[in-house]
Amino acid sequence: MTTSKKADRQPNSREQQRLETRRSLAEHAIRLFSERGYDETTVEEIAAAAGVSARTFFLHFSTKAAAAFPDHDARVHDFVTRLNAGAPHVNPLSQLRSTLDARLDGESPSRLVRYRLLAEVPELRNEDARTDRDYEKAIAAYLILHWGDTIEAEVRANAIANALIGVARATLSAGGIYGIDARAATAEILWRMFGSPFDDPLHSV
């Protein structure tokens, strides 16, 4: 077992080997979570399926739940990048809207399977609230950057960020369960909430 997966000796760089191990761990983790349930799957089993030791699992993912979202960090980073790539003087909420729309448009069917898993396994939903909170922090930071770092702006930015992510989570989850178009549902619900009254939130109080 120790050398089985290293037998396919290619001119792979070490980094590629590492990525392959990580990919394999995530793949088997998601498969096992789906097949037998989250609680019924141990990290030991995931690691064994991927042909590595249990300790190695935690060199790639900080928690058992994190293996279900292997590209989370990259996606958050990508989201932040797009958020800040807007034209300099565009309304921050408009920029936020178009970035979120683009993100929801790009959701592949294969990812919807992930959201279905998320919706159906409460352990995963509970344990990986961290996932959402990263987006909330990113959105709040973006808004504060544009609105100024006052207490009032901070409260408002956090409130909006939490509400946005809450709606997105609910509709993506529904997308996973019912196969409905998450983008359309989210867009409709979301932007009716965050319409005109919030275009200039700090001066219309």
Added chain:
Amino acid sequence: MTTSKKADRQPNSREQQRLETRRSLAEHAIRLFSERGYDETTVEEIAAAAGVSARTFFLHFSTKAAAAFPDHDARVHDFVTRLNAGAPHVNPLSQLRSTLDARLDGESPSRLVRYRLLAEVPELRNEDARTDRDYEKAIAAYLILHWGDTIEAEVRANAIANALIGVARATLSAGGIYGIDARAATAEILWRMFGSPFDDPLHSV
């Protein structure tokens, strides 16, 4: 240690003794979390401080984090009761609004300390997303009850519930950190979002 806290033999009913143990566990848990931090406090220490065994802790709270919110279940139940106590034909969103307003009005300063702890200890925030999800479920169920059990209503109800709780969480957390009036901030942000466009959400699409 085994009989120390049973020495004060009163004509207490067993139930009162049980409640006293629970209260003591929660009190020491919150104190220890505040004093030395969440991760630096073990369940064993909490139990020892309350004069009971570690196993007993889990007869009262299902997780370590749950001890920080000892009255959570009662509060959710109370919330649901008030929600459904409205006049029969009142607009569900109006009822929701007044119930939430009342809840936020009733937040005592001592509870704000709790929210401060919540805001400052990410482990607690992450680990007890369950707290929020109970409210989300309650609100969504209430809206579905009034709107009908269609997929569309369900998606919409969940989205609104998540957004509401997101805003409430953000502002309560700000209330804990900055001591600002959570009710005022939440009310202002929240009800501008959920204003007129949502008064008749199922027929104005």
Added chain:
DNA sequence: CATGTAGGTACAGTGGGTGAAGTTAATACC
């Protein structure tokens, strides 16, 4: 080819959480 180092392993430990069997004392019932 020598050497540093990245990726992995083995091992031992901590701590949250559970199941099961036993103890004690309050209570219910006669």
Added chain:
DNA sequence: GGTATTAACTTCACCCACTGTACCTACATG
């Protein structure tokens, strides 16, 4: 009042997520 029941708690043994540490080994690179 005496006996049976049972609720609250304890002890013990266990599982599993997660961590620290020391070690190994093969790739990389000068």
